[in-house]
Amino acid sequence: MPLHEFECSKVIPERKQHAVIKGKGETLADALPQGYLNTIPGSISERGCAYCGAKHVIGTPMKDVIHISHGPVGCTYDTWQTKRYISDNDNFQLKYTYATDVKEKHIVFGAEKLLKQNILEAFKAFPQIKRMTIYQTCATALIGDDINAIAAEVMEELPEVDIFVCNSPGFAGPSQSGGHHKINIAWINQKVGTVEPEITSDYVMNYVGEYNIQGDQEVMTDYFKRMGIQVLSTFTGNGSYDGLRAMHKAQLNVLECARSAEYIANELRVRYDIPRLDIDGFGFKPLADSLRKIGMFFGIEDRAKAIIDEEIARWQPELDWYKERLMGKKVCLWPGGSKLWHWAHCIEEEMGLRVVSVYTKFGHQGDMEKGIARVQEGTLAIDDPNELEGLEALEMLKPDIIFTGKRPGEVAKKVRVPYLNAHAYHNGPYKGFEGWVRFARDIYNAIYSPIHQLSGVDITKDDAPVWNTGFSTSRMLSDSVLSDEVRNSTTLRQYSGGFDSVTKLREREYPTFERKAS
């Protein structure tokens, strides 16, 4: 499998170890990019820090918690309101963020007293909230504040509150992934096993590595609840603090984003003997298989099958409408970590897309193994890409669309490649059967935007087009190459769900299943 050397990175030859093109007849044993190594300074990588990996990615989606960052105000401000992890308690954790506001005098004399005052002030401002997480930052790690001691002191004084401490300063590791790891381990060490949950079902699971982006978690737990499964906790999207303290009582850990949360799933297996089942919540077939597996594990496969049949009957004609129109369109699948493998194969199978490149900002070699395993020959895989490499790859591959983050999406815009937000989604959720159609719809809308057609026109050129009509529609652009049979199909149809597919789930009533006699 040939390593791929970017022209722009010839002066940093170690980068050659970070990209491969999947070669014909070659396997993972022939080549694998390096991963999770320290970033090359000045390369303009897209990586964040271990603080954001812990606090921003995993900690903050916990919904009923005061999340305090112990440090200068910037870490808190900068990460606040940059994600779309919603919750069913009016987004408390999105709306409120707390910084201890460490100043120079605290750097010199210590900031522990300041931290304690902050904790008390925050609980006073929000008397209904009794749970707190505290995150170390670079500054307070370097001055050596003992956050754990302060947290213990407060818990002693205020017995009704519970505080979790995560020591994951920004510099702790090559990327945000260092923070994922630290908070996983800190949580199981400090909190798992400290609450005994009420068990209300014969079937009890944790949903791990799921962050409720635009409601993903609520879509998935809707299926689980329809099956009569008690979801003890979600780590961590829309998850409650005390639910997550009770993770040890589950019979099964269903793991979605293994990149960010396999550590706790593994530790739960080792320490509490709870098995780990990796699933894909994206794509009809992977999702159907996932629901079936969970059903089979609990001996309630029939309940899973009923849901799958209902959902597929409802949504397949809509997914296929888009598949016909997305056939062969080239994708750069450039997310942060897990989506490169979650999506790589099923967008080809189920939407007809062709993945021409995968990359990962903070993934490890294990993510590249999964991603490369799932793509076709000829696909370019890049670890820890930087700005110039991204542009060079776009130039080389000429994709029809790119799935990436918000800021890199702006880079793509300038070179006229439509982008979809792979982290926060455009109009998600993208999990679930309906979500998968929403994803296909968003891809379609991006690729066939009439504005995208217009952006390529140079009106100064003599051969600039003269328009026959004062408009074009996406449909005019997409359907011109389709067969009459497809174009006029009466079975296929466009997405018919609404703008908000999640809120209604919150009012839903679920069947009660009789408990087995114990």
Next chain:
Amino acid sequence: MSCEVKEKGRVGTINPIFTCQPAGAQFVSIGIKDCIGIVHGGQGCVMFVRLIFSQHYKESFELASSSLHEDGAVFGACGRVEEAVDVLLARYPHVKVIPIITTCSTEIIGDDVDGVIRKLKDELLAEKYPDREVHLIAMHTPSFVGSMISGYDVAVRDVVKHFAKRTTPSEKINLLTGWVNPGDVKELKHLLKEMDIQANVLFEIESFDSPVMPDGSAVSHGNTTIEDLIDTGNAQATFALNRYEGTKAAEYLEKKFKIPAVIGPTPIGIRNTDTFLQNLRKVTGKPIPESLSRERGVAIDALTDLTHMFLADKRVAIYGAADLVIGLAEFCLDLEMKPVLLLLGDDNSKYVDDARIKAIQENVDFDMEIITNADFWELENRIKNEGLELDLILGHSKGRFISIDYNIPMLRVGFPTYDRAGLYRYPTVGYGGAIWLAEQMANLLFADMEHKKNKEWLLNVW
């Protein structure tokens, strides 16, 4: 009737109004042509600042990190800066200016950035890039001092200090705009053009609002050139429009080259724009042309349509950067509105002595509070628990949930305004800015009347 100025009563921050110093230095960095800054610290200090710039402008800007990791935090990370400069120069042949921006972590571990720069000049630049013009500029912006605003102030000074030279004194002025939007720079340049005044503009960020071109060639970047920066030493005067966002540089130029510094006023509203133009006239001797009098008249006309009928007595809270907040408050007073609460988001001790704040204190005829080192809880708590009634909020997008949850219309103004489309394109300064601000405020109030069915029929005839 009183106007109290006080510091927030809590030590902590619940929902911060400001970010920290390195963000200000990074904003300066992207305003300079052929410049990519290196932030010496953890990667998040860059990644998230780039993200917020892209949230606000819907564009991407290049900034690099020295990528401080554990080993550097323990043993010192000067080597990371050396490597970063080398990598950046090797891969970006157009880059001439590299600010080295420190953060809390690298200031605490005590990395000698100035020493590294000397070493790089003696070794790397001399040996590997002898024929290349490269400027390395240290910017000390520890996150535990000041805020993004002071970081901006420090960085502008550092840039000017590095470049300014006295060669041939010119008629030009230096225009230090402060932390503003492309629409503001456009408006300010328009005023100067009408006055027939040439300027070194710090910073030429009109180009942040860049196109998508058919050949994919466009990029977003600032356009203040090295020549402009050198030329700041030749100007006949420096106009620092925002007291807290450029004064350090203006004072440096005054001290070093005897270039008179004109500090403020932030030209928000009619009166402050008038003063700005009068200052320009005084310094340059150029008359204020009829065309600007006409523009002013158009603005007065627009404001007359709105003030006493709709805007008068409306109670407003304003938060954000001090110069912006004060300028907006002054303008609101001219519009007969009541800015009852001003929130200044950092602990700058100079605010209490600011002449503009003193003037407000002495003259307002309603109860008003000015909070320094403020956070959003100072606003929300007053609304939620202390009965503060507001008709309007003016401020940036991070306060959006207060507006949403308490059903108070809010005009997005300042930085960042990511939850509204294209606001960076419009001015808040100059006569054009006065029109934009007043009409936006009015339209928001109108929409609110309709949304709440609160005398919405009033607008049938107007």
Next chain:
Amino acid sequence: MKSASASAAVVKQKVEAPVHPMDAQIDELTDFIMKNCLWQFHSRSWDRERQNAEILKKTKELLCSEPVDLSTPHDRVYWVDAVCMAEDFRAHYPWINGLSKDEIASVMQGLKDRIDYLTITGSLNEELTDKHY
């Protein structure tokens, strides 16, 4: 330019891929697993060894209509992956339905050897031997 950021890891000795008389069929099954499954990619080699052994054993038992041990929750988790995979094998690779039990056993052993090679013995993933999660 310094290469402080380059890997300091020892270059792994290349391991030869296993050979089996039914390699063409094993290629197909391997491709299916690689594109559709996640169970083979746990993060550490000891977990991969267990996953590969248990899940492929149960898959083989299902394909050969042999009894499957479901006595522990762990058995059940291996089994659910095996059930889906066995069904997909039969649907996508009908040749498997024409094989005798011995032939299936042989193919599945070859498949296990291949998957072990790709994910463990021949894997270039340097984190597999990390002592901690």
